Every structure is written in structure tokens, then in C-alpha cells.
Amino acid sequence: MERSQEVLAAAFDPDRGTPDRVDRSVKNLTLTSMLRFYLERAWRHGTMETAPYQSAHEMLDRLDDGYALRFTRSGLIFDLARTGTDRELDDQVEFHRIGRNLITELIDAIPTVRPRLRPDGLVPEADEDAAQGAPPPNTPTLVLTDLTVPRLADAAFRAPDMPSARPVSPPVPESEPDPSPAKAPDTARDAAPGPDSVENPPPDPKPSAAPTVPEPPRRSPQSTAEEPGNQTEIETPHAPTMSDAPARSFHDEPTLGSDDSGPDAAPDVYLGVTHPSPQYGVLGHTAGRTIVLDLYETHTISLFGVQGGGKSYTLGSIMEMASLPAPPVNHLPHPLATVVFHYSQTQDYAPEFTSMVHANDDAAQLKSLKDRYGAEPKALADVLLLVPADQLDERRTQYPGIDVQPLKFSAAELQAAHWRFLMGAVGNQSTYIRQLTRIMRAHRTNLTLDVIRRGVADSGLPDHLKQLAQERLNLAAEYIDDSAHLTQLVRPGRLIIVDLRDEFIEKDEALGLFVVLMQLFAEAKDGDRHFNKLVVFDEAHKYIDSPDLVAGLVESVREMRHKGMSILVASQDPPSVPVSLIELSDHIILHKFTSPAWLKHLHKAN
Structure with missing residues (x-):
């Protein structure tokens, strides 16, 4: 993602270096062609309203007048192991997780049956599924389908609304085919009327649906070109949307269409055990899953x-x-x-x-x-x-x-194994270990510092090993106090x-x-x-x-x-x-x- 942004900025960001590239006009034409492809596709699928569609076209026609380039980072995770949706921010990248139930719903809503013609060859017949409320097979988009897939009210790839000072009439793009007389009007494109069309609003394409959140306008590219402050802004009619509310981070918005994945939901992954644990701590979240450590x-x-x-x-x-x-x-x-x-x-x-x-x-x-x-x-x-x-x-x-x-x-808290560690009686020092073990065995019921000192002094250890033992005892003496009880702390x-x-x-x-x-x-x-x-x-x-x-x-x-x-x-x-x-x-x-x-x-x- 870093590399993609770096390459795009090197080619298309006019503010990246001074002086600018000598082939800026050529690069602007390349950027226009690339973005116009996504713009036309959004219009063709009915996911873009009329006003922003025309404004975007006019902006792309005027890139040579100057613009600023910025990037947002988003990702989609299709998770077959979970249901619902949620969002998380990881290293400045906004990830949206789509669960199994929504994936199934989207796939099932895709028309897969070709239309059958009537004997007169004029009007395609709707099959039985269409008669029961499913979209007809010739529907070009799922945008009009009554799905439970959430409409995001706030996301990094959403562009802010820009109020317009002039009305905009619907364009007739060259790539749009002539509508058939039998084809229903594209109500999604006319859903946000301009100022001239308020008196005769189009019918609601989903009268039976009652969404809790109004559907906002969408934008297709994740990188946007903006006019600089000293240029004439290209504005769009301001239709009432969720963007009229104060801007909020996506972490401030409730997750729409999500299953029970809140703080009180049961963890998804328990580290250290193969079954739910009665005692655990949360390590974090990843891909919509709550990861906990068994305690x-x-x-x-x-x-x-x-x-x-x-x-x-x-x-x-x-x-x-x-x-x-x-x-x-x-x-x-x-x-x-x-x-x-x-x-x-x-x-x-x-x-x-x-x-x-x-x-x-x-x-x-x-x-x-x-x-x-x-x-x-x-x-x-x-x-x-x-x-x-x-x-x-x-x-x-x-x-x-x-x-x-x-x-x-206290010395009373120490066992023979503890004294061996304190005395360094480990490893391959066989003579030293044997003598210390003999001393501790002889005084096993009264292992105190003074008793071990006398035992070392009276032992047959060589002088250098006696000196080592006394040094170890001196170290232990700094931490031994018979009036202390460490375990009580x-x-x-x-x-x-x-x-x-x-x-x-x-x-x-x-x-x-x-x-x-x-x-x-x-x-x-x-x-x-x-x-x-x-x-x-x-x-x-x-x-x-x-x-x-x-x-x-x-x-x-x-x-x-x-x-x-x-x-x-x-x-x-x-x-x-x-x-x-x-x-x-x-x-x-x-x-x-x-x-x-x-x-x-x-x-x-x-």
C-alpha cells in the first residue's frame, strides 16, 4: 500500500516536487482516463447520483488548471468464519470486515437467469423469483435490491458533500445505452433531485424497506483530486444526507448490520486452551475477532x-x-x-x-x-x-x-534445594556439591546460616572451595532475616x-x-x-x-x-x-x- 501510494504520487501529485514535471499535461490526461473509467462504471451501476457525476466530469476536464492530490486507505476483508460487519483501524488503514451471512446475501442477489422473451419478442418475461420480489435478471446493479447489507454513514473512502450554487441537469453520457421502452426508469440516479426538480420527486425505489440510516451518496475512487483554494470550485447540489451532521470518525459511529461483537460478546479465540476459559484477558482484535489469553x-x-x-x-x-x-x-x-x-x-x-x-x-x-x-x-x-x-x-x-x-x-523458609542455589552447588563441581550436601544432611532439621558456616569451616573442603562457600554465604546473609516472612507478602x-x-x-x-x-x-x-x-x-x-x-x-x-x-x-x-x-x-x-x-x-x- 505504501508503494502504491508512492508510485501514484510520483506520477500524479503536482506538489510532490519543485519544479513540477515537464510532462504534467500528459500525466493529467493519464489520470483523467484512469479516474473516468471508475466514474463511468459508478454511473452505469447506479451507485452515483447525477449531480456529483457531472461535477466529477467537469473537474476531470479541468485538471490542467491545478489540483491537490490526497489519499485514503481502506481494505475489505471477506470473513467466512463470522457474520455481520465491523470496522477497525490498523496502522492508519481502515478495514471493513464482511461476514458470511452478508457475503451469501450479496451472491444470492446476483441475477443469474437470462430473461425469456414473449412470443411477440417485445418484453422480457420475469421468472418466478422475480415475481416473488427478486430483482429481474436484466437488472444492471444491486443498488436497488432490498438487502440487509449496511450503508456506511461514515468511512475513509467517503467524500464530503459540496453544496452547489447552480442547478444541474442529468447528462446523457456517451457510454450509456438508449433505454428500452420496457426498461424501468433508473430511479437510483434520480434519487437526489436538483433544485429544479423538487416539485416532482421520483418515486422511492424501495417503498417496502425501512432503513434506519439514510443512504448517503458514494464515491468510487479512493484517491481524490481537489481544486486548490484559488481556483473556481466545482460544486454539487446539496441534498440532505448523513453528511449534514458534524464530521465523525468511523470509530465514533455505531457499526451497522453487525452481529453481537461488542465489548460484552464472548471472545472468539482463546490462546492456551482449546475450550472457553472462565478467566482470561483480552490481547486485542484482529480481522473482527477478539483474541484473549487464558489466565x-x-x-x-x-x-x-x-x-x-x-x-x-x-x-x-x-x-x-x-x-x-x-x-x-x-x-x-x-x-x-x-x-x-x-x-x-x-x-x-x-x-x-x-x-x-x-x-x-x-x-x-x-x-x-x-x-x-x-x-x-x-x-x-x-x-x-x-x-x-x-x-x-x-x-x-x-x-x-x-x-x-x-x-x-527467613532461613526457616529455605529448603535444601534453595540453599544449593544460593551456594552455587550446581553443575559439575562434584566435590563442592558432595560436601555441602553432607553438611545439609547432617543438619536437616536446623538449617540456619550459622550452622552452615560452621559446617563449611569444619569440612574437608580445599581452601579455595571453602572461600567460595563463604562468599556465597555472605551473599545469602544480605537477604536472610529470621524475623521476615517473604511468603506472607x-x-x-x-x-x-x-x-x-x-x-x-x-x-x-x-x-x-x-x-x-x-x-x-x-x-x-x-x-x-x-x-x-x-x-x-x-x-x-x-x-x-x-x-x-x-x-x-x-x-x-x-x-x-x-x-x-x-x-x-x-x-x-x-x-x-x-x-x-x-x-x-x-x-x-x-x-x-x-x-x-x-x-x-x-x-x-x-
């Missing part, structure tokens, strides 16, 4: 795209639909708890989703939210930010509207952001801590009741790096699905995310890609 079952989702490609917007939408009941854009009788893991070795890269405590205030997005989804903006009222204890005061000053708490958990509808920005924390240390937190969050209950959670690994390429820890992460993700926890991995660098993790995904959401290597990497997992 009742547990899922593993991979979300990839370049920076600035809309990845974070999609991620934010999924987090909101999982945590905040906001009908009709979601149906959430049992909100999830959402946990976001954010890591950076610089203080500059702050977590994006702290802004969810404020409702959306973008005017264009609010209008789309209201018009297309019938919803109002809302803010997340329950947001918790967990940060390292030494950054607590700084973060509370930085985020005054958010509850900021230190990232702490998790509740339905709450968004928890773990902000781990620290230049002194390495990638594998951050990933190990995140895996432990994920496993702790999975055990949280609402009273005695289990509830589902959503864990988000944001910018996963920054810390999902160590092959040893990734194996443990993959195993943990497999287990999380049995504990009611969905996992979402978001990254702008897909090759950095292990294939073994992508393989677990039952959803892969792709935004803009710039590298063929990314697609090849994803192909390895599918």
Missing part, C-alpha cells in the same frame, strides 16, 4: 522483540490483565499475584512497571480503550517494590507512591517488583537468587487456599547466562506448572535465552525482528 491454566510464555518494538507494552498488558479486574478487557474472578524480576548492573536501568500505580493518561490510547474495548483506565492499587536493604532509603525517596520493602526471607491481585540493581552482584548470583525467590513465592497461600501466580523474568538475556544454573532453572520451571505458577520470559536478544527454556513455552509472542539469526534460534526450539 486459568498455567502457561510458559516467551516474549521477544527488538527495543522499541512494543515488547514492554505487551508485557505490561499481560501483567495488568492477570492482576487487575477490569471488565470488559478481562474476566478475572480470581486475580493472580504477579512477580517481576528485574536485574541490572547499573543504577540507570530502572524497572518500567512501577508506573502501573498511575492510570493511563495518553489521550489517543484512552480513546481507543473506550471506543474499541468499552473500558476505562485503571491503576494498580497494590504494588510492592522489594529492594536490597542498603538501597531501601534511596528507593523510598525515588518511589514515594509505592510500598518499598527490603528483600528479606504474596497475595492475589498484588504486583511485586524485585528490583535487583547492583553493580556488585554478578549474573549467576542474581539468577540463583531469582530461582530461590520463585520457588518461595510458589509456596505462598491466601489463608489456606492456593492461588495462581505469574512470574516474569524481565530482560532475561542480562542474567540467564550460566549453563549450570540454567539447567536448574529449567527444572524449576517444569515444577512450577504443577504449583499454579505461570512463567513469562521477556528478552530483546532471543539467542541469549537457552533453547531448553524456550522449548517449554506453550506461547511464543514475537514483535519486530531485525536478525535472521533470531528466527533460526527459535526454530531450534520448535
Whole structure:
């Protein structure tokens, strides 16, 4: 579409370059011939009234006097899977969807039987269908047929009415054949009388029809030529039409002849399940279908795209639909708890989703939210930010509207598997792993920080492994507080952001801590009741790096699905995310890609 507009503008737009083309007159003649073809066809089929027909002819005759060229973009989608009609705007293109019932009606209305002549050879006989109200076989157009196909009161391809200062008499174009004496008058062309014919209006071609919206005049081409302001305008008689009302966008107009496809209609496509879900969130609309994401079952989702490609917007939408009941854009009788893991070795890269405590205030997005989804903006009222204890005061000053708490958990909440991750006892360090396992087995009923320290000091580990264990214990000590209870912070509808920005924390240390937190969050209950959670690994390429820890992460993700926890991995660098993790995904959401290597990497997992 972009290329078509570029080619047409290069040939026919007089304002495209200075100085103008030397062959402008030749191009004007070409444009006139091209547009006149559509003009004559519209007249021949009775879809154009007399006054605009003659005005358009006169305008095409005077293109050499100057004109301005503009374009509109429209598309028709014939959808056999749905009924009714609807409209949507996608990337400045207005799409009109025509459903199966209207397609069938249009096809059935096409005359397919040739007329039979009477014995005298003068008047064609109407067949039985015509006698029952169907159009006769020699009808040249469907415009007079009483159909339920909606007449659009507002669309991008509609031209505004231009009031005329002079009467216009019906022309007799050369291409119009002489009417037969037996042929009925073409009432569609005379339906909008000029000022001289008001006293004797033609009969209504559809006396039995009672449309709720008056049929406006139509125009055929989607690109229009306009006279500049300093030229004499070619005007048409102003007949009362829907255009007399104030101009409105097509999103402001109700969809005509549509089936029940409003905000309260049942979704068409459920992602993640093969049956309607009792809990879901709307991802968007496409081709007249409402696409929703299941929030009742547990899922593993991979979300990839370049920076600035809309990845974070999609991620934010999924987090909101999982945590905040906001009908009709979601149906959430049992909100999830959402946990976001954010890591950076610089203080500059702050977590994006702290802004969810404020409702959306973008005017264009609010209008789309209201018009297309019938919803109002809302803010997340329950947001918790967990940060390292030494950054607590700084973060509370930085985020005054958010509850900021230190990232702490008690040793009593940790199991042996958690200690292994914190101690880095994964991979192929067999001696280190065996000694730590022996220490934890000996003190399984009293696994505390001090007990493990003494066990490491008294063990037979080499000095370099003892030093490694003590460094890991020192890291864990920063987050262990026996008076804290991390699982009590998790509740339905709450968004928890773990902000781990620290230049002194390495990638594998951050990933190990995140895996432990994920496993702790999975055990949280609402009273005695289990509830589902959503864990988000944001910018996963920054810390999902160590092959040893990734194996443990993959195993943990497999287990999380049995504990009611969905996992979402978001990254702008897909090759950095292990294939073994992508393989677990039952959803892969792709935004803009710039590298063929990314697609090849994803192909390895599918």
C-alpha cells in the first residue's frame, strides 16, 4: 500500500516536487482516463447520483488548471468464519470486515437467469423469483435490491458533500445505452433531485424497506483530486444526507448490520486452551475477532522483540490483565499475584512497571480503550517494590507512591534445594556439591546460616572451595532475616517488583537468587487456599547466562506448572535465552525482528 501510494504520487501529485514535471499535461490526461473509467462504471451501476457525476466530469476536464492530490486507505476483508460487519483501524488503514451471512446475501442477489422473451419478442418475461420480489435478471446493479447489507454513514473512502450554487441537469453520457421502452426508469440516479426538480420527486425505489440510516451518496475512487483554494470550485447540489451532521470518525459511529461483537460478546479465540476459559484477558482484535489469553491454566510464555518494538507494552498488558479486574478487557474472578524480576548492573536501568500505580493518561490510547474495548483506565492499587536493604532509603525517596520493602526471607523458609542455589552447588563441581550436601544432611532439621558456616569451616573442603562457600554465604546473609516472612507478602491481585540493581552482584548470583525467590513465592497461600501466580523474568538475556544454573532453572520451571505458577520470559536478544527454556513455552509472542539469526534460534526450539 505504501508503494502504491508512492508510485501514484510520483506520477500524479503536482506538489510532490519543485519544479513540477515537464510532462504534467500528459500525466493529467493519464489520470483523467484512469479516474473516468471508475466514474463511468459508478454511473452505469447506479451507485452515483447525477449531480456529483457531472461535477466529477467537469473537474476531470479541468485538471490542467491545478489540483491537490490526497489519499485514503481502506481494505475489505471477506470473513467466512463470522457474520455481520465491523470496522477497525490498523496502522492508519481502515478495514471493513464482511461476514458470511452478508457475503451469501450479496451472491444470492446476483441475477443469474437470462430473461425469456414473449412470443411477440417485445418484453422480457420475469421468472418466478422475480415475481416473488427478486430483482429481474436484466437488472444492471444491486443498488436497488432490498438487502440487509449496511450503508456506511461514515468511512475513509467517503467524500464530503459540496453544496452547489447552480442547478444541474442529468447528462446523457456517451457510454450509456438508449433505454428500452420496457426498461424501468433508473430511479437510483434520480434519487437526489436538483433544485429544479423538487416539485416532482421520483418515486422511492424501495417503498417496502425501512432503513434506519439514510443512504448517503458514494464515491468510487479512493484517491481524490481537489481544486486548490484559488481556483473556481466545482460544486454539487446539496441534498440532505448523513453528511449534514458534524464530521465523525468511523470509530465514533455505531457499526451497522453487525452481529453481537461488542465489548460484552464472548471472545472468539482463546490462546492456551482449546475450550472457553472462565478467566482470561483480552490481547486485542484482529480481522473482527477478539483474541484473549487464558489466565486459568498455567502457561510458559516467551516474549521477544527488538527495543522499541512494543515488547514492554505487551508485557505490561499481560501483567495488568492477570492482576487487575477490569471488565470488559478481562474476566478475572480470581486475580493472580504477579512477580517481576528485574536485574541490572547499573543504577540507570530502572524497572518500567512501577508506573502501573498511575492510570493511563495518553489521550489517543484512552480513546481507543473506550471506543474499541468499552473500558476505562485503571491503576494498580497494590504494588510492592522489594529492594536490597542498603538501597531501601534511596528507593523510598525515588518511589514515594509505592510500598518499598527490603528483600528479606527467613532461613526457616529455605529448603535444601534453595540453599544449593544460593551456594552455587550446581553443575559439575562434584566435590563442592558432595560436601555441602553432607553438611545439609547432617543438619536437616536446623538449617540456619550459622550452622552452615560452621559446617563449611569444619569440612574437608580445599581452601579455595571453602572461600567460595563463604562468599556465597555472605551473599545469602544480605537477604536472610529470621524475623521476615517473604511468603506472607504474596497475595492475589498484588504486583511485586524485585528490583535487583547492583553493580556488585554478578549474573549467576542474581539468577540463583531469582530461582530461590520463585520457588518461595510458589509456596505462598491466601489463608489456606492456593492461588495462581505469574512470574516474569524481565530482560532475561542480562542474567540467564550460566549453563549450570540454567539447567536448574529449567527444572524449576517444569515444577512450577504443577504449583499454579505461570512463567513469562521477556528478552530483546532471543539467542541469549537457552533453547531448553524456550522449548517449554506453550506461547511464543514475537514483535519486530531485525536478525535472521533470531528466527533460526527459535526454530531450534520448535
